[in-house]
Amino acid sequence: MRTSAIALTLLFSLLAFADSGSNQSANRVWITDVIIVSPESLDHVERGSVLIENGRIAKVERSKKAKKPEGATVVDGNGQYLIPGLIDSHVHLASVPRMTFDQSAGKREMVQEYFKQLPRSYLYFGYTALVDLAVIDSRVLEDFRQAPLHPDLYDCGGSLPFANGYPMSFLTPAVRFKPFPNFIYDEKQADRIPAEYKPEDHTPSADVARVKSSGGICVKTYFERGFADDKNLPVMGPAVLAEIRKAATQDGLVLMMHANGFEAQQFAVDGDVDVIAHGMWHWGKLDTKTELPDEIKRLLDQIVEKKIGYQPTIQVLYGELAYFDPEYLKMHAIPRVMPKEMLEWFQSPDGKWFGKELNEDGSPDAAILKEYEQGPLRRVRQVVAYLASKDANLVFGTDTPSSPTYGNLPGLNGYLEMKQLQKAGMSLSQIFRAATIGNAREFKMDSQFGTIEPGKIANLVLLTRSPLESVDAYDSITTVFVHGKAVARDSLAVNPKR
Numbered sequence: 221m222r223t224s225a226i227a228l229t230l231l232f233s234l235l236a237f238a239d240s241g242s243n244q245s246a247n248r249v250w251i252t253d254v255i256i257v258s259p260e261s262l263d264h265v266e267r268g269s270v271l272i273e274n275g276r277i278a279k280v281e282r283s284k285k286a287k288k289p290e291g292a293t294v295v296d297g298n299g300q301y302l303i304p305g306l307i308d309s310h311v312h313l314a315s316v317p318r319m320t321f322d323q324s325a326g327k328r329e330m331v332q333e334y335f336k337q338l339p340r341s342y343l344y345f346g347y348t349a350l351v352d353l354a355v356i357d358s359r360v361l362e363d364f365r366q367a368p369l370h371p372d373l374y375d376c377g378g379s380l381p382f383a384n385g386y387p388m389s390f391l392t393p394a395v396r397f398k399p400f401p402n403f404i405y406d407e408k409q410a411d412r413i414p415a416e417y418k419p420e421d422h423t424p425s426a427d428v429a430r431v432k433s434s435g436g437i438c439v440k441t442y443f444e445r446g447f448a449d450d451k452n453l454p455v456m457g458p459a460v461l462a463e464i465r466k467a468a469t470q471d472g473l474v475l476m477m478h479a480n481g482f483e484a485q486q487f488a489v490d491g492d493v494d495v496i497a498h499g500m501w502h503w504g505k506l507d508t509k510t511e512l513p514d515e516i517k518r519l520l521d522q523i524v525e526k527k528i529g530y531q532p533t534i535q536v537l538y539g540e541l542a543y544f545d546p547e548y549l550k551m552h553a554i555p556r557v558m559p560k561e562m563l564e565w566f567q568s569p570d571g572k573w574f575g576k577e578l579n580e581d582g583s584p585d586a587a588i589l590k591e592y593e594q595g596p597l598r599r600v601r602q603v604v605a606y607l608a609s610k611d612a613n614l615v616f617g618t619d620t621p622s623s624p625t626y627g628n629l630p631g632l633n634g635y636l637e638m639k640q641l642q643k644a645g646m647s648l649s650q651i652f653r654a655a656t657i658g659n660a661r662e663f664k665m666d667s668q669f670g671t672i673e674p675g676k677i678a679n680l681v682l683l684t685r686s687p688l689e690s691v692d693a694y695d696s697i698t699t700v701f702v703h704g705k706a707v708a709r710d711s712l713a714v715n716p717k718r
């Protein structure tokens with residue numbers, strides 16, 4: 221009986237193609253009996269059906285009566301929730317959690333396993349589009365795009381650090397220039413820049429042109445005076461930022477600035493950047509009282525008014541805290557997104573090295589957690605709460621992995637960031653919009669992604685719970701559609717259940 225039904229469906233679809241005179245196989249999927257949750261019409265969350273044709277959304281019907289189109293493979297949504305694929309607009313794919321640039325060399329096989337799983341781990345948590353903000357190793361990105369299943373990947377090309385500034389400063393002077401071919405030349409530091417680099421090749425406009433010709437969609441630059449052992453790093457002035465702004469506008473690129481303190485974010489706002497790539501957890505001299513100072517409110521009002529995209533990236537701080545939280549590595553999702561060998565290595569003394577770096581004087585774990593809670597976490601939450609109350613242009617980005625920590629794991633980190641955003645005061649609909657249409661619009665992908673509307677790429681996620689009712693819904697995924705192809709969530713895990 222079953223066999224003949226399949227045969228009949230096949231026959232019908234063949235007939236349908238013959239009928240339309242098309243010799244291409246119109247690959248049709250009909251997702252039915254599903255609650256459609258799309259950010260452009262949150263006031264119309266209704267049960268309906270979505271037709272996918274050749275990897276794109278062909279039809280959206282918000283009614284129970286919609287009839288199955290001929291020749292379509294049926295996916296019974298069974299009262300589940302259908303949302304657009306999630307977008308994380310701040311990742312660093314070539315960076316391996318817990319490893320510094322030079323450490324991965326000695327662990328090739330482990331690293332290869334990790335990179336093989338990487339695209340699947342993002343998909344496992346519903347991320348179907350990513351933006352890599354600073355390409356360090358383009359081969360990793362090429363491999364990612366070649367993987368049989370992977371999120372759509374965009375990038376900002378090589379980023380634009382100020383000569384000898386952050387993040388070039390992580391490397392020794394002898395080797396820091398080569399990985400940052402788009403660094404910005406600074407005449408005042410001519411004696412600290414190798415002679416092979418000519419000033420005219422490292423002007424803002426030459427750098428931005430290289431990003432554009434490499435296929436980048438955005439320009440990433442930095443304002444960071446440094447922290448810990450690396451304070452007083454050189455930073456650019458307003459004239460340099462103005463040149464970058466001008467070149468980015470001419471080339472149609474989104475201008476993003478790494479800025480996590482009051483001074484840096486004021487600099488970014490004055491320079492009219494499009495996106496601020498971190499939350500404000502450093503308040504500098506303003507950090508004298510526990511309520512949000514008026515000076516900061518005034519700056520945040522400008523961010524709201526200018527509609528500057530704002531990525532809180534609260535998980536950056538938790539990435540560090542993971543070493544002091546005995547529960548972190550016990551999370552059930554971790555062995556789903558991380559290969560076993562690397563996970564075992566995380567637990568080894570060598571794997572825990574970064575935790576030691578962060579806690580040189582050997583304070584108790586609870587003391588460090590408290591210090592973060594009362595300091596940077598409190599500050600960034602206050603800032604996010606204020607921006608959320610003004611309905612600022614909050615866009616979703618995780619900065620995965622942000623430092624050599626095992627606390628920012630691919631895919632999972634997005635889910636944890638969403639929990640942080642909710643805790644900080646963003647509503648569930650604000651979080652949902654930030655990770656879908658907010659990112660799509662900010663990065664000019666909204667003709668392709670971000671909503672469930674005809675014509676867009678069929679990157680969709682099926683969940684058993686509503687993301688408008690609980691943030692935990694983002695861990696209730698059953699199926700991820702990647703360009704129309706239905707992929708069971710479990711099959712994306714490191715060890716699929718049988």
Ligand SMILES: [Zn+2]
Pocket residue numbers: 310312353619622
């Ligand atoms: Zn980053």
